[in-house]
Amino acid sequence: MHRRSTSGCVRLWAIGFGLLLAGIILTADLGLLPAARQLQHIPLADKAGHFVLFGVMNLLVILAVRQSHRNWRGSVVAAGCTLGLIGAAAAEELSQLYIRSRTFSLLDLAAAACGIVGFGLVGMHFRYNTRPGGESRDHG
Numbered sequence: 001m002h003r004r005s006t007s008g009c010v011r012l013w014a015i016g017f018g019l020l021l022a023g024i025i026l027t028a029d030l031g032l033l034p035a036a037r038q039l040q041h042i043p044l045a046d047k048a049g050h051f052v053l054f055g056v057m058n059l060l061v062i063l064a065v066r067q068s069h070r071n072w073r074g075s076v077v078a079a080g081c082t083l084g085l086i087g088a089a090a091a092e093e094l095s096q097l098y099i100r101s102r103t104f105s106l107l108d109l110a111a112a113a114c115g116i117v118g119f120g121l122v123g124m125h126f127r128y129n130t131r132p133g134g135e136s137r138d139h140g
Contacts, residue, residue, distance in 0.1 A: 014060035047111040055115025058085045062123030067129035082120040
């Protein structure tokens with residue numbers, strides 16, 4: 001029973017964070033994100049935001065999927081999550097070519113991809129060092 005509640009918690013965090021990320025993207029697309037204009041004056045703040053936001057999203061998705069499935073195929077599923085999220089980040093960045101209030105940037109896309117891969121590797125570390133119930137693989 002504890003496993004199920006933990007799995008549900010991580011899944012809710014992933015869903016909630018995904019909604020937060022979607023909300024940030026939508027408000028930025030509509031030109032309603034005043035913080036975005038202020039961040040333009042801080043060197044690399046935008047790149048750091050892409051790195052962290054997309055990276056944390058991938059970490060949460062990998063952990064949620066891992067805890068939701070008993071027959072976890074770690075590297076295959078994590079790679080799928082990672083590639084899917086990189087595809088979504090690419091589509092979001094490319095969409096900015098058609099949105100007047102946004103600016104397309106390959107550097108933003110690269111920062112997002114690096115965050116997705118980096119945080120994905122963290123998610124893989126959790127997979128290979130713990131079992132779904134939280135016990136160590138070496139001791140359980």
